[in-house]
Amino acid sequence: MGINTNRTKLDTGNNACAEAVKLAAPDIIAAYPITPQTSVSEKLASYVDEGVLHARYIPVESEHSAISAVAAASAAGARTFTATSSQGILYMNEILHYTAGGRLPVVLVNVNRAINAPWCLYVDHQDSASQRDTGWLQLYAGDNQEIHDYVLLAYRTAEEAMIPTMVCYDGFLLSHSMLPYEPIEEEIARKYLPDRDPDWCLHPAYGRKTFAQVTPAFEYSEFRKRLAQESALALDVIKDRGAELDALTGHNVCSHVKPYRNEDADYLIVSMGSMGVEAEMSADILRNQGIKAGSLRVRTFRPFPAETFVELIPEGTSVIVLDRNYAYGTGGGIILQELKEALYGRKVSVRIAGTSIGVGGMELPAQHMADTVKDVILSAWNDKI
Amino acid sequence: MAGIKEWSDYELSLPGNAACGGCPSTMALRTVGKALGENAVMIMTPSCAVASIGLLPKSAYDIPTLNICFAGAGVSASAVVNAFEIAHEKGRFEGEVPTVFNWTGDGGTYDIGLQSLSAAAERNDNILHFCYNNEAYSNTGIQRSGATMQFAQTTTTPGGKPNPKKNLAQIMLEHRVPYVATASIADLQDLYRKVEKAKAIQGFKYIEIHAPCFTAWKFAAADTVEIARLAVKSGAWLLWEANEDVITFQGATKQIAEGKKEPEALEEYLSAQGRFNKLLKSPDREENLAQLKADLARELALIKHRAAFKG
Amino acid sequence: MNKFDTNKSRNDSYFPLAVPVKGAGGLTGSWRTHRPVLDHDKCVGCDICWLYCPDGVIARGTQKIDYDYCKGCGVCEKECPTNAIRMETEE
Numbered sequence: 001m002g003i004n005t006n007r008t009k010l011d012t013g014n015n016a017c018a019e020a021v022k023l024a025a026p027d028i029i030a031a032y033p034i035t036p037q038t039s040v041s042e043k044l045a046s047y048v049d050e051g052v053l054h055a056r057y058i059p060v061e062s063e064h065s066a067i068s069a070v071a072a073a074s075a076a077g078a079r080t081f082t083a084t085s086s087q088g089i090l091y092m093n094e095i096l097h098y099t100a101g102g103r104l105p106v107v108l109v110n111v112n113r114a115i116n117a118p119w120c121l122y123v124d125h126q127d128s129a130s131q132r133d134t135g136w137l138q139l140y141a142g143d144n145q146e147i148h149d150y151v152l153l154a155y156r157t158a159e160e161a162m163i164p165t166m167v168c169y170d171g172f173l174l175s176h177s178m179l180p181y182e183p184i185e186e187e188i189a190r191k192y193l194p195d196r197d198p199d200w201c202l203h204p205a206y207g208r209k210t211f212a213q214v215t216p217a218f219e220y221s222e223f224r225k226r227l228a229q230e231s232a233l234a235l236d237v238i239k240d241r242g243a244e245l246d247a248l249t250g251h252n253v254c255s256h257v258k259p260y261r262n263e264d265a266d267y268l269i270v271s272m273g274s275m276g277v278e279a280e281m282s283a284d285i286l287r288n289q290g291i292k293a294g295s296l297r298v299r300t301f302r303p304f305p306a307e308t309f310v311e312l313i314p315e316g317t318s319v320i321v322l323d324r325n326y327a328y329g330t331g332g333g334i335i336l337q338e339l340k341e342a343l344y345g346r347k348v349s350v351r352i353a354g355t356s357i358g359v360g361g362m363e364l365p366a367q368h369m370a371d372t373v374k375d376v377i378l379s380a381w382n383d384k385i
Numbered sequence: 386m387a388g389i390k391e392w393s394d395y396e397l398s399l400p401g402n403a404a405c406g407g408c409p410s411t412m413a414l415r416t417v418g419k420a421l422g423e424n425a426v427m428i429m430t431p432s433c434a435v436a437s438i439g440l441l442p443k444s445a446y447d448i449p450t451l452n453i454c455f456a457g458a459g460v461s462a463s464a465v466v467n468a469f470e471i472a473h474e475k476g477r478f479e480g481e482v483p484t485v486f487n488w489t490g491d492g493g494t495y496d497i498g499l500q501s502l503s504a505a506a507e508r509n510d511n512i513l514h515f516c517y518n519n520e521a522y523s524n525t526g527i528q529r530s531g532a533t534m535q536f537a538q539t540t541t542t543p544g545g546k547p548n549p550k551k552n553l554a555q556i557m558l559e560h561r562v563p564y565v566a567t568a569s570i571a572d573l574q575d576l577y578r579k580v581e582k583a584k585a586i587q588g589f590k591y592i593e594i595h596a597p598c599f600t601a602w603k604f605a606a607a608d609t610v611e612i613a614r615l616a617v618k619s620g621a622w623l624l625w626e627a628n629e630d631v632i633t634f635q636g637a638t639k640q641i642a643e644g645k646k647e648p649e650a651l652e653e654y655l656s657a658q659g660r661f662n663k664l665l666k667s668p669d670r671e672e673n674l675a676q677l678k679a680d681l682a683r684e685l686a687l688i689k690h691r692a693a694f695k696g
Numbered sequence: 697m698n699k700f701d702t703n704k705s706r707n708d709s710y711f712p713l714a715v716p717v718k719g720a721g722g723l724t725g726s727w728r729t730h731r732p733v734l735d736h737d738k739c740v741g742c743d744i745c746w747l748y749c750p751d752g753v754i755a756r757g758t759q760k761i762d763y764d765y766c767k768g769c770g771v772c773e774k775e776c777p778t779n780a781i782r783m784e785t786e787e
Contacts, residue, residue: 027471028464054475056467060460061504068457068501069464072428075451076468077477094454103711162706199706200713202426202449202465203472204483210444210714212452219441223712389747390756400753403721406728406767412750439720442709447716573747607770607783610748 007182013174016144016181017083017109017167018043020151022053023189024107027078030058030069035121036171037085037111044081063088067095067108074104075211077201079155082106085171086113086127093131096164100135100227102212105158105165105196108136109151112273112324113171114360122361123170125273125325129301129334135227137161137234138302141169142258142277145181146299149245149253152184155193156241161234163227168301170274172361188248232303256305258297259312261287265294268313269373271322272298272335275358279322281366286373291385293373298335306342313343313350318383320376321354322369332356353380389574393419395447397427402445404437407606409570409596409613410517411437414488416573417515418448420580425484426451426465430458430498432490433524433598434517449483458487458494459502463510470511484584486513492522494593495531495553506560506589513583513590519598520550527601534621535680536664536673539601545663549680554593555688558627562589566626569595571613575635579626586628595622603659612657620648620681625688632692642689651678719765728768730783734759738780745772745781 011019017040021029029048031041047053060066063084070080084092089110099106110128114120128138137157141147150167158165169175184192200206215223235256242254260280262268267286269279276297286293296312298305313319323333330337336354343350353376358364377383397418398404398411410433418425426449429435435452439445453461466485473482489498494516502514521539522528528541532553536545558565564586568576576594583590597612599605604612616622617637624635625642633639640646652674655661664673708715732745739759746756748771753762773781 027475028468030460030464054471056471058460058463058467059508061500064456065460065501065504068453068460071464072451072453072457072461073464073468076426076465077472078464078468095457098454101712162710200708200711202451203469203478204424204426204449205478206449208447208449208716209708210438210441210446210450210452210716212712213435213438213441213444213450213714215441215712226710389743394756396752398752399716399718399720400751400762400765401719401721401723402751404750405769406750407769407771408750411752412748412771415750415752416747437721438714439722441712441714443720444714444716445720605770607774609750609769609771610775 008180009183010178010180011144012039012176012178013144013147013169014039014111014176015043016148017151018047019183020148021081022047023184023186024081024152024155024193025053025079026055026081028056028058028070028073028080029082030060030066031083032060032063032066032088034063034085034088036113036175037083037088037109040083040109040111063091064095067092067099070106071095071099071102071104074106075102075202077196077198077203079196080106083109083111085111086115089127089131090115093134096131096134096136099164101223103162103227105162107151107154107158108164108166110166110168111171111175112168120360123173123324124359124361126359128166128168129325132302132334135163135231136302137163137165137231137238139165139167139238140272140299140301141167141174142274142297142299144174144179145251146253147174148181148183149249149251152189152193153238153242153245153253157234157237159196160241161230161237163231163234168273173274182251184249192245192248235300235303235305238300256300256308257312258299260295262294262296262312264292266292266318267373267377268317268319269293269295269322270298270319270335270339271295272301273324275322275324275364275369278364278366279369282370282373285366285370304338304342309339309342310346313347315347315349318351318377318381320373321352322372323354323356324358326356326359351381392577393422395419395423397446397448399445399447402437403439404433405600405606407599407609408433408437409519409598409609410434413517413570413573413576413594413596416577417580420577421484421486421584424481425486428453428458428462428465428485428487430455430489430493431524432493434488434490436524455493455497457501458489458498459505459514462487462512462514463505463508466511484513486515488515488517490524491516491518491520491530491532495551503560506557506562506591509562509588511587511589513592516593517596518593519596519601521598521601523598523601535677537660538663539660552684552687554591555691557591558691560589562591564590564628566592567595567622567624568592569613569617569622569624570597571610571617572636575624582628601660604657608657612654615650615654615657618649619651619654620685621651621654623685623688632688642685648681723764724767728766729786730768730770731763731766731786732761732768732770732772732781733784734761735780735782738778740778742777744775744777748772748775
């Protein structure tokens with residue numbers, strides 16, 4: 001990552017996000033304040049007010065209206081943006097399904113935060129991970145550079161695949177932490193992401209068509225089948241457009257999974273978000289203790305990059321999944337379930353176990369994660385470590 | 386205003402739609418389309434008017450139409466008009482920005498749709514919101530709504546609705562928007578004039594159309610317009626408009642408001658429909674009718690006071 | 697399909713889109729019990745029937761009725777100021 005150049009900035013994740021949204025030049029922005037997302041939309045409102053971003057900022061009265069606004073504006077041909085967190089994305093749920101079903105290329109940033117009850121302001125992934133079956137694509141950033149880059153990648157992907165795309169990152173840990181990142185140059189951004197050119201929109205210039213009325217079973221099932229198929233195939237779009245962005249910037253966003261010391265590892269830690277960066281340090285700690293550990297950080301969560309995991313997890317490896325969420329009723333977390341499904345029938349001698357940690361913003365220092373990994377290894381397999 | 390001979394040939398709602406015969410929604414939509422012209426976009430939330438479209442890939446509405454979810458009419462129209470305005474600013478389209486309007490029922494306006502509608506009004510977004518008010522959730526089989534009259538039977542108030550309806554038009558007026566009007570299918574020429582006026586105004590416009598639904602209210606389809614007329618004569622529906630806060634009355638409401646005529650025929654209005662059967666046969670009939678009359682008188686007094694009020 | 701085809705043109709059928717047509721809900725079926733019949737001698741050509749027809753099946757000027765799509769609601773008969781329209785029972 002080219003973060004030691006003279007263009008490097010020190011800034012919060014939310015500011016790195018807002019800068020990237022400005023580069024994407026959306027037409028319509030609508031958001032409702034919620035901690036820890038709020039400063040993203042405040043920043044964008046001020047860009048619009050100052051005239052440095054030629055867009056309309058609609059100060060809506062709820063998250064349901066925020067997502068309804070961007071869905072409707074997207075149907076009207078606009079490039080759109082919204083941001084939320086926690087209860088906000090849950091309140092959006094109905095329209096998340098609508099947006100994907102309507103093939104509206106909305107981009108949403110979800111700054112991850114725990115959900116009520118009880119109230120909690122700090123990070124976990126329950127809010128967006130529980131939206132996995134809405135049809136949206138979901139990218140999880142691990143640092144502020146990825147936040148910045150992923151916003152542009154999300155627009156390219158959404159508008160090419162015609163599937164709405166969500167960029168997720170950890171509340172406070174990234175949203176409010178000053179970290180170095182290299183902003184993408186405006187010229188590069190314009191080249192990478194030209195204006196949206198819709199195949200259809202609501203404007204009468206595109207004819208008089210009715211969108212999303214009552215649809216018979218056969219046609220409905222065909223729309224949904226195509227969304228399901230193309231959501232899975234969108235892995236290629238994310239990868240290819242990521243590679244294109246990387247070639248222009250010298251950054252690195254094109255891999256679905258970020259591997260670390262995985263090649264000779266006996267134990268692979270799988271996690272997502274900023275804890276995945278910490279997981280690399282815990283792999284180092286474990287190696288210092290004689291345990292050959294590595295890390296695989298999930299970046300693309302929807303579609304789930306099953307093939308990538310099949311490639312990265314050799315036979316004979318043991319996988320420890322650390323989920324910052326719960327898949328209630330299963331005894332584990334959501335990524336644990338996803339990964340088991342991905343490897344089922346594909347590997348004969350890979351063992352998988354996991355646990356949920358870091359929920360509600362519980363701190364995850366590398367040492368604690370290393371200890372948790374050892375606990376899982378002992379309780380699941382009783383290995384001599 | 387042009388006489389009906391000069392109105393446009395444009396038909397927004399095409400023949401062979403899936404509405405009931407005698408539907409006041411398609412009736413009013415035809416007039417609305419003629420008044421707005423062809424450079425317009427319609428947004429709908431679940432309602433009979435959506436069920437009337439027919440099934441994909443055919444549509445009964447000859448206009449770009451967005452079907453959005455129930456709570457979102459207000460904000461969706463705001464977003465669409467903002468998207469058009471900025472696209473025109475950026476030179477992607479030429480000519481006049483299309484008129485963006487909502488066509489929603491009383492559920493999508495009074496109840497589930499109220500929050501986002503209120504916010505759009507408060508922002509004074511450049512949209513025209515229509516509520517075709519048939520005083521019940523007719524589409525789902527006639528349940529009560531915030532617009533259902535007191536004592537009316539619905540499937541969720543089988544004994545008659547215990548509470549009066551909301552006065553939504555006046556609630557919208559107090560959002561300090563440039564134009565609010567009530568209309569009725571009893572007078573489509575008055576509706577046309579109001580739509581034409583609203584179209585020319587920048588900002589948020591609200592027009593509520595009284596739309597008697599024969600299936601919900603239980604009368605013969607042929608009497609649809611006559612029932613609407615009785616509603617106005619009896620004071621059960623008031624015709625007024627507020628243009629930049631100047632309130633005027635129309636039709637029979639004007640005569641009643643000016644004291645030239647007493648409201649008449651309330652019992653005729655109620656007994657022409659089946660939904661008040663329990664009220665009319667109740668031992669408390671006289672007491673309840675007196676209460677209903679007092680309530681209608683209160684609504685009239687309120688809008689008259691508001692008309693006289695100069696803030 | 698094993699690769700996302702991003703070059704294909706996305707026509708209307710890619711999106712949940714419909715086009716306006718007469719008869720989107722089908723022809724009026726045999727369920728219509730009454731049909732409006734115009735008495736030309738009584739008609740003064742005021743077009744009130746055209747104005748109030750919920751389905752737009754009466755032509756302005758000629759008052760020609762499109763029976764393919766007339767649902768037989770009877771609003772025209774009630775609203776006609778000269779009683780020029782009579783609802784007749786369907787056979």
